[in-house]
Amino acid sequence: MTMRAASSQQPPTARRGIALVTVLYFILIGSLASAGVFMMIRGMLRNTSSTTKGAQLVAAAEEALYSALANWDSTLRMRQAVGSAMTLPVSTAGNEQSSVSIARLSTWLFAIVADARNPGDGASRRVSLLVRLPSVVPSGGAALLSAADVTLGPNVRVLTDSSCGDIGVGAIALAPGAALSIDAAMPADAQPTVLRDSSTADSAAYLRIGGRWWTDLVLSADIRLSSGAHVTPMPTASDGLCASSDSNWGDPTSSSALCAARVPVIYANGDLTVDGGVGQGVLLVAGHLTIAGPFTFSGQIVARGGIEDLADNITISGAIHAWRARDDSVIARTMSSSVELTHQTTLRFSRCDAWHGMASWLQPRRVREHAWSELF
DSSP states (O other), rough: OOOOOOOOSHHHHHHHHHHHHHHHHHHHHHHHHHHHHHHHHHHHHHHHHHHHHHHHHHHHHHHHHHHHHHHHHEEEEEEOTTTTEOOOOOOEEEEEEEEEEEESSSSSSSEEEEEOOOOOOOEEEEEEEEEEEEOOOOSSSSEEESOOOEEEEEEEEEEGGGGTTTSSSOOOETTOOEEEOOTTTGGGSSSSEEEGGGGGTTTTTEETTTTTHHHHHHOOOOOEOTTEEEEEEEEEEEETOOOOTTOOOOOOTTTTTTEEEEEEEEEEESEEEEEEEEEEEEESSSSSHHHHHHHEEEEEEEEESSEEEEEEEEEEEEEEOOOSSSSSSTTTTSSOSEEEEEESEEEOOOOOHHHHHHHGOOOOOOOOOGGGGGOO
């Protein structure tokens, strides 16, 4: 009996099964590849979106930071305590909210930190900048710096503001040739300490203020008064805003006062009589300064033709400089160039208030290199 050899070919049903498995395999591989590509594209889009959103937040933070720098409030900054931070109002632009804080790290160094946040997803970015003010120190380190003779009555008090870090400085600094006369009725514990140094006889100590010369300040003065003027400065408002008038010298009584930010440079072209009032800033008197009424002033006063008080309740916080050469040589010199304070007057030396008087021209500059070294 003859046996027929088994066929080497598979049945059609088996071939169709293999083909189906192969097709399904390739479909699965293709699906996985497509899913991988989709996930990769999705991840790239997510990263792109995150990068774009991050760039937008960084841009918003930088805009807030440089806006704070452009709108630098020198008056407020000079009154800010070292080691403290102040937060500016939050601003909103589009989907980003920005906040800025300014920390005073040292006398001259400040850190501006700006945060931008998206309230929707909580994403945020932060940028910071170190800035510093010009290192300008009021010369003399005393409540009264005088190249002329000084006479003090029994009710005069010369103090130092320790809260500003001014400890151990002389209350009065006199040129070597200037005489000092103190009324015998002044209590011994109230008598001011006195420093004598040849530098106090240098005209630059009186005519260079906050790094700027007398003539430059005169040209850029905010208020100009004629020789022989009588003024009673008081804060004034117009339509709810601090008025810019020659009789408005700002308000040092409160940092929240309407005219607290008005810190003018006042120039009197000759003798000046202050009949009382309130003011702040830098007062430049080319002639003789007479204070004839209760007067509160914060900042720096420079008088080239002497100073005298004719009333009680006078308080000056900052620094007073009395030079002995008038600027108005054409005008008859009818008054002495000496300093005569014989009524109830308080002179308080405060670098903070003296700097506050110069704040209008002390603008910050960016610290570009080795910012960390500025802390020491």
